[in-house]
Amino acid sequence: MTGLSTIPRTLVIAPNWIGDAVMAQPLLRLLKQQHPERPIDVLAPAWVAPVLRAMQEVDTVLGTPFRHGALQLRERWRFARELKQRGYAEAYVLPNTLKFALIPWLAGIPRRIGYKGESRYGLINVMHRDDPMHPRAMVPFYAALAAPPSAQPPAGLPRPVLKLADGQIAAVLKELGLHQDKPVLVFSPGAEFGNAKRWPTSHFAELANTVLASNPEVQVVLLGSGKDQAVCAEISALSPRVRSLAGRTSLDQAVALIAQASAVVSNDSGLLHIASALNRPVIAIYGPTDPDHAPPFSDIARSLSLRLPCAPCRQRECPLGHHDCMQKLGSDIVWQELQPMLAIH
Numbered sequence: 001m002t003g004l005s006t007i008p009r010t011l012v013i014a015p016n017w018i019g020d021a022v023m024a025q026p027l028l029r030l031l032k033q034q035h036p037e038r039p040i041d042v043l044a045p046a047w048v049a050p051v052l053r054a055m056q057e058v059d060t061v062l063g064t065p066f067r068h069g070a071l072q073l074r075e076r077w078r079f080a081r082e083l084k085q086r087g088y089a090e091a092y093v094l095p096n097t098l099k100f101a102l103i104p105w106l107a108g109i110p111r112r113i114g115y116k117g118e119s120r121y122g123l124i125n126v127m128h129r130d131d132p133m134h135p136r137a138m139v140p141f142y143a144a145l146a147a148p149p150s151a152q153p154p155a156g157l158p159r160p161v162l163k164l165a166d167g168q169i170a171a172v173l174k175e176l177g178l179h180q181d182k183p184v185l186v187f188s189p190g191a192e193f194g195n196a197k198r199w200p201t202s203h204f205a206e207l208a209n210t211v212l213a214s215n216p217e218v219q220v221v222l223l224g225s226g227k228d229q230a231v232c233a234e235i236s237a238l239s240p241r242v243r244s245l246a247g248r249t250s251l252d253q254a255v256a257l258i259a260q261a262s263a264v265v266s267n268d269s270g271l272l273h274i275a276s277a278l279n280r281p282v283i284a285i286y287g288p289t290d291p292d293h294a295p296p297f298s299d300i301a302r303s304l305s306l307r308l309p310c311a312p313c314r315q316r317e318c319p320l321g322h323h324d325c326m327q328k329l330g331s332d333i334v335w336q337e338l339q340p341m342l343a344i345h
C-alpha cells in the first residue's frame with residue numbers, strides 16, 4: 001500500500017458472509033451521501049470481494065490478509081501500520097468480533113464505529129447497541145451505523161443494489177456456453193449452515209421437470225460452491241437437462257449469470273441476496289430460518305415459508321427429525337409463484 005491523496009478516506013470492514021455483505025450496501029450509500037468526496041475502501045476476505053466490487057460506492061476493495069478464524073496479532077499490527085498510510089478519518093467495523101475491531105484501533109483511525117459485539121470498549125469509540133431480544137433485520141442493523149447511536153432507526157432505507165460493468169454478462173454467458181437469447185433459470189440449492197436450510201433435492205428436480213415440460217427452451221442452471229456439488233449432482237441425476245455449475249464458476253461469473261436470470265429460486269443463502277440486489281425476480285425458500293430477518297428486496301420477490309409452529313428453530317439439522325418445514329413445501333407451491341415470473345421475463 002502506498003501513500004494516497006490528502007482527502008480523508010472511510011474504511012469499512014465488511015462482514016465475512018456474502019449475504020451480510022450485500023445487506024451492508026445501503027450503509028455504504030448513506031456514508032457516500034454524507035461525504036461524497038470521501039473515497040470508501042472496504043476490507044474483505046477474497047470470497048466476498050466480487051460482491052463489493054459490484055457496489056458503486058466502493059473505491060477500493062482491500063483483501064483481508066488473515067486466515068479465517070485466526071487472531072494473528074502480529075499480522076494485524078503490521079497490516080494496521082500499512083492502513084495508517086491511507087489516511088482514514090473513520091472506520092466502520094461490521095463484524096462483531098474483537099479481532100476485527102483491533103485493526104482500526106492499531107491503525108490509529110480516530111472514529112471507530114460499530115456495535116458493542118465482544119465488549120469492544122475502547123476499540124470501538126462510537127458504540128452502538130443492539131437489543132438481542134428484538135434483533136433488527138440486517139439492512140437497518142448495518143444502516144443504523146451511519147447515524148449517531150442515540151438516533152432513531154433510519155426510515156425509508158434504500159435497498160441493496162449491485163451493478164455490473166457493461167459487457168460482463170455477455171462475456172460470462174459465452175464462457176459458460178449458455179445462450180444469451182434463451183431464458184436462464186437459476187437454482188441455488190446449497191446452504192452454508194447445514195441441511196435444515198436446504199429445500200429437498202427431489203423438490204428442486206420436480207420443479208425443473210415442470211419448468212422444462214412447460215418451456216423446453218429454459219436453461220436451468222444450478223449455482224453453488226464446491227461444497228454444493230453433491231447436492232447439485234442429485235438434482236441433475238433426477239432432472240438430466242439441468243446443468244450444474246456448482247464449484248465450476250468464480251463468484252464473479254456467478255454474479256454475472258444471476259444478473260441475466262429470468263428468475264432465481266434459492267434457499268436462504270448468499271446467492272439469494274445477490275439475486276435480490278441485482279433486482280432479479282426471486283423466490284426465497286425458508287424452512288428453519290425467519291423469512292422476515294433478511295428478506296429479498298427485488299421488485300418481484302416471493303418469500304415462501306410454511307411458518308410451522310416449530311419454526312424458526314434456526315438449527316442446522318431438524319431437531320424433530322421430519323424436516324416438515326421443507327419437505328411439505330412442495331414444488332407445486334413454488335411453481336405457482338415461478339410461472340408468472342417466467343412468463344414476464
Ligand code: SF4
Pocket residue numbers: 196287288308310311312313314315317318319320321322323324325326
Ligand atoms: S424443527 Fe421445524 S423448523 Fe426446525 S428444521 Fe424441523 S421442521 Fe424445520
